[in-house]
Amino acid sequence: QQALGSSAAKRGMTLEHELNLSNQYYLSVDRAVIHKKPTPIQLVKVDYPRRSAAVVREAYFRRPSTTDYNGIYQGHYIDFDAKETRNKSSFPLKNFHAHQIEHLRHCLKQGGICFAIIRFTNLGQNYLYPASKLIQAWDQQDTGGRKSILLTTIQTDGFPIALGLQPRLDYLAAVDQLLETIKHKGVDYE
Amino acid sequence: QQALGSSAAKRGMTLEHELNLSNQYYLSVDRAVIHKKPTPIQLVKVDYPRRSAAVVREAYFRRPSTTDYNGIYQGHYIDFDAKETRNKSSFPLKNFHAHQIEHLRHCLKQGGICFAIIRFTNLGQNYLYPASKLIQAWDQQDTGGRKSILLTTIQTDGFPIALGLQPRLDYLAAVDQLLETIKHKGVDYE
Numbered sequence: 001q002q003a004l005g006s007s008a009a010k011r012g013m014t015l016e017h018e019l020n021l022s023n024q025y026y027l028s029v030d031r032a033v034i035h036k037k038p039t040p041i042q043l044v045k046v047d048y049p050r051r052s053a054a055v056v057r058e059a060y061f062r063r064p065s066t067t068d069y070n071g072i073y074q075g076h077y078i079d080f081d082a083k084e085t086r087n088k089s090s091f092p093l094k095n096f097h098a099h100q101i102e103h104l105r106h107c108l109k110q111g112g113i114c115f116a117i118i119r120f121t122n123l124g125q126n127y128l129y130p131a132s133k134l135i136q137a138w139d140q141q142d143t144g145g146r147k148s149i150l151l152t153t154i155q156t157d158g159f160p161i162a163l164g165l166q167p168r169l170d171y172l173a174a175v176d177q178l179l180e181t182i183k184h185k186g187v188d189y190e
Numbered sequence: 191q192q193a194l195g196s197s198a199a200k201r202g203m204t205l206e207h208e209l210n211l212s213n214q215y216y217l218s219v220d221r222a223v224i225h226k227k228p229t230p231i232q233l234v235k236v237d238y239p240r241r242s243a244a245v246v247r248e249a250y251f252r253r254p255s256t257t258d259y260n261g262i263y264q265g266h267y268i269d270f271d272a273k274e275t276r277n278k279s280s281f282p283l284k285n286f287h288a289h290q291i292e293h294l295r296h297c298l299k300q301g302g303i304c305f306a307i308i309r310f311t312n313l314g315q316n317y318l319y320p321a322s323k324l325i326q327a328w329d330q331q332d333t334g335g336r337k338s339i340l341l342t343t344i345q346t347d348g349f350p351i352a353l354g355l356q357p358r359l360d361y362l363a364a365v366d367q368l369l370e371t372i373k374h375k376g377v378d379y380e
């Protein structure tokens with residue numbers, strides 16, 4: 001037995017933790033209602049002690065069938081996943097699972113505002129990257145396309161997210177920019 | 191140790207199961223993307239065996255901070271909880287937790303389409319009940335209001351959900367009626 005969290009999980013928790021704090025802040029000022037979904041667990045054995053809470057004694061992590069975050073922002077359905085990479089010049093697409101891409105594809109079709117939040121841990125940089133562009137890159141892998149998205153491409157088609165105090169990660173400012181871009185450039189970003 | 195599910199849980203799983211099947215169907219025909227959120231679990235001990243999957247050895251159920259279901263339907267953010275009662279003439283408000291009502295209140299403010307799906311198990315009847323009306327009833331408890339919502343009130347202000355084969359519970363047909371009602375009656379239902 002070991003403490004929760006490999007170094008990968010710890011890195012993941014940092015971005016996740018900052019997003020959770022930001023979401024708490026957004027909720028507290030009525031700006032948006034966005035939550036991280038709990039990790040899905042397959043329960044196998046549960047104890048029900050007489051006078052205390054049920055205890056899970058055997059369970060396994062399941063692969064989520066959706067992205068981690070969703071909610072509502074001023075009438076817009078918001079859906080995204082958060083990913084970190086230690087790479088310095090590109091984001092490897094293998095950080096996504098096929099089912100997450102399919103989920104984003106379905107949400108886009110329904111008119112959702114969908115994206116990835118990508119952190120380059122070694123650069124200390126965070127970007128909102130539109131799901132439409134992510135899906136393009138994903139699909140092009142099959143026809144000889146790159147297995148990663150260049151940082152320069154992310155800087156061109158995405159939106160930087162500033163680090164701050166309150167909220168820690170003001171990603172809704174980047175969503176505002178995405179909404180403006182969709183309004184002006186339309187289908188390419190939708 | 192006992193098998194998962196008291197009779198209450200079993201009843202809960204039935205409505206939940208039917209909703210999950212309906213959501214799968216809606217997804218398969220590109221009508222909506224709506225999922226049940228996983229139950230939140232507080233992990234305490236996790237084993238990481240060398241060559242196999244991580245095993246949760248001690249964990250506890252946490253109270254969810256939101257409702258169970260959300261997603262997107264033709265551009266609308268959808269948020270609801272599903273509740274069952276064995277009562278025959280009213281729905282007891284104690285089936286809701288304060289934090290769920292607060293969550294619905296926040297989502298309504300952002301422009302979400304929010305409601306409860308209420309099953310009267312002993313009557314074999316299912317209703318969509320708008321969150322605006324639910325919140326009214328909830329708030330009126332403090333000023334001498336009823337601790338339950340009468341079935342007749344639910345029939346007046348809510349929308350019946352038909353049982354079928356595909357989808358099992360066509361609750362989006364009831365959502366369509368709610369959307370029409372919001373369009374015509376406005377703020378009262380929003």
Ligand SMILES: [Mg+2]
Nearest residue numbers: 068081082083
């Ligand atoms: Mg993730």
Ligand SMILES: [Mg+2]
Nearest residue numbers: 258271272273
């Ligand atoms: Mg529930």
